[in-house]
Structures are given as structure tokens and as C-alpha cells.
Amino acid sequence: MRYLLHIVARYSAVKSLLLLLCVGLSQPSWAETSDQSLVESVQQFLYQEAQALGQEAVINIAPPSPHLPTCIQPTPFLTNPNQAPIGRVSVGVRCGADGRQVRYLQAEVDVIGSYVVASQDIDRGTLVTAAMLDQREGNLSDLSSQSLTDQADIVGKVAQRPIRSGSTFQAHFLQAPSLVERGQRVTVIAEGTGFRVSREGEALADGAQGETIRVRFGSREIMTARVIGQGTLMVDF
Template sequence: MPYPPCLVSFRLAVLKYFLLLCFLITGATLQAHANDQTLVESVQQFLYQHSQALGQEVVIDISAPSPHLPACISPEPFFPNANQTPIGRVSVGVRCGESRQQVRYIQAQIDVIGSYAVASQDIERGTLITSDMLSQREGNLGDLAAQALTDQNDIIGMVTQRPVRSGSTFQAHYLQAPHLVERGQRVTVIAEGAGFRVSREGEALANGVQGERIRVRFDTREIVTARIIAQGLLMVDF
């Protein structure tokens, strides 16, 4: 039995409505996916630019953006902490929109495969570190402690403040620059300016490292503050 014309028209109208609804939903879904893809790619590129020089291989895993947030137009990634090292678990801020007033945060895991320095022997406290005390290892730099020094140039010439066991990494807060001046040492203090240069000998009243300012007492009992520029040599800054 054929359907009445009015019923056929009604069914066609309903079908068209659902097809249109499906089309709109699909279009919105695709647009949202495209926006999320742009956001992820922007963060990926940002993190790679900041981490590629840290090792031979970089692997970046970015958490999916929240589907409940509005689209991020023209994403501009940044580090919330300017001193943040792009290794391990990091948080990336993203400014969105032309006004850049909308900000969201994306979590990411950065694994950097590279070489790092470790102690090749047991090193006692107060030891001046030399190159023969170090060896190189390969691994994920993200697994190292936050204060670990990976470049041997940042380690050689430093003095250990506590024992370092063989195979251990070097922590920045465990090392100190060597004293170029010792308390009680006879030192030379230089003062110079336009057309003059004067030097005097005195007694250092404190230990000091390169660039540190300490007090020096002259034989006249006069005391000045000067900056250490070399072994036993200081400069008065005007």
C-alpha cells in the first residue's frame, strides 16, 4: 500500500533535517580537530626549537588539548617560567586570539637522548676537578636530577663541596668555583681611571672567587672593597 503524499513529504523533510544536522556536526568536529592539530603542531615546534641543541635525539609527547575549551586561534606558545629547562615534564603556556588575552596551558613530556658527564672515580670533598676525573655516558637527560650538570666544561676547574661517588652525576649546588683569594693573603689592589693607574698591596679579609667583591685592609689600616679579577689581584670599581 503506497504512503500518502503528505507522509512521504514529511519523511523527506525529516531526512533532509537529519542529513543537514549530521553535516553541521561533522563540519564542527572537523574544524575543532583542525584547530587542535594546529595548536599541537605549534607547541611541538616550539618545544623542538628549545630542546634540539640539548642532545642527539629529542622525543616530544604532548597531552591532547581539552575538548571543553574554545578553539585557540593563532597560537603563540611560551614558557611560564623563563628559566625552565625544556627537559622532562614541562608546562607550556599558549596565548590565543588576536588580542592574546586568552591563555591556556599544555602539558608535554620531553625526552632528550644525549651524553652527560659522570665521575670516573670517587672524589673527596674539597677536590679541584680535572678532566681525568670525568667520563661520558649516553642516556635520557630527562631522567637526571634537575640540578645535574651535563657539560664537562661546567664541571672542570670547580671544587667539590661534598664527596662524589664513581658513576654519579655532578649537582650544581655540590660544586663551587675555586678561591682566587684566601683570607689573610697578601693581595694587589688596582685602581684606575682616565689617565691614571694605581696599585697597592693589602691583606684580604675574606676568601673570594672570580668576580666576588671582598674587603681588603692596607697597611695604613684603611679598608676598601674590591672585585677579584685574578689570582691575588683585585680591582676597585668607581
């Protein structure tokens, strides 16, 4: 009888041990749950950043290194804020309440959206109009980083080289037209609280909208001013 009870006790102990092992295998560890939370945080961040670029975003994130400490309260940020979150993207993550610990994850972001192409051949020196453009749909990450996808960045610019029909517009293909030419007599405006004055001067360089050039008054006085219109500049204080 004792022998039988001993066998039953051993069986129960083994059964309990196996049950604990199965539960341990079926339940993710705290570290795995933390890594999953980190990846989900980065994925949600990238999705929000990419929403403005197109209709659909597909995001793949490389898993974080298991050798790094757990990231608590992850706060993602773009390591290069001037780069659109498309293609290969590096994302930094500040961890902890003070954000002193920083981790980095790599991601691949594909965005399906619309972009602009030339609807006809455009010669060098041509002022680009909306009638010369056409819309296409596709994966924006396949385009060059210099490609202009927004019509507003293209219309009103001058082609600096021939652009073939069906081609995308690269930033260095276009230039804003000059509103001021070197040697031209221009009006320079200065204004502030309660005053507005203007003087006539001579432009010392060509200038497009928003560009800052030098202007000469008389024989010696020279200052810089910002082009705001045809033959008109503004002094920024």
C-alpha cells in the same frame, strides 16, 4: 503516482540529511582545528628549546581544556625560564594579537643525550680534571635537576664530598677553587674610558673566580671588588 513521488522526495531528503551528518562527522570542527594548532605550536616551541640539550626529544602534551576560549595566534613561553625544558614542563601561551589572554599547558619532555659521570673515585678536596670524567648516553630527564651534564661546568672545580666512580656530578658537590684568601694582599684594578689604576689592599674573605668580596685599604676604607684572577680583583662601575 503522487504517492510514489512523495516517497521519492522523502527518500531524497533523508539521504541529503544523512550525507550532511556524515560530512559533519568526518570534518573536524573549527574548535578542534584550533586546539590542534595550539598543541602543534607548543610542541614545535618545546622541540626548538630542547634541541640544544641532546640528540633526540620526545614530547607529550596534555590536551587543552575544551571549556576554554579558542587561542588565536598562540605564542608559547616557558613559565620558568631558568628551568631547562626537560621532564615535567609548564608552558604558557599568549593568545591574540595583544597577548592579553594566557593559557597554560602541561608537557612531558624526554631528551636523549650525553652526560658526564666520574670515571674514578674522587676524594673530597680534589681538583677535578678532564681525565677523571667519562661520557654516558641516556634519557636526561631521568637525572636529578642538580646534575651537571656539561664537562665545562665540572673541570677546574673542587670536590666538596667524595664522588664515586660512575656517579653524576651534582652542582652542590663542587665548588670553584679560591683565587683569593682572607687576609691576603691583593691587587685591585679600576678602569674606565681613558684610565686604569690599581691599588693594593687586603682581602677580607676568600673568593673564587667571579665572586665579589670586600677589600680593605689602609685602616678604614673598604670597598667591594670582583675576583678576576689569582690575587687580582676588579672594581665594577
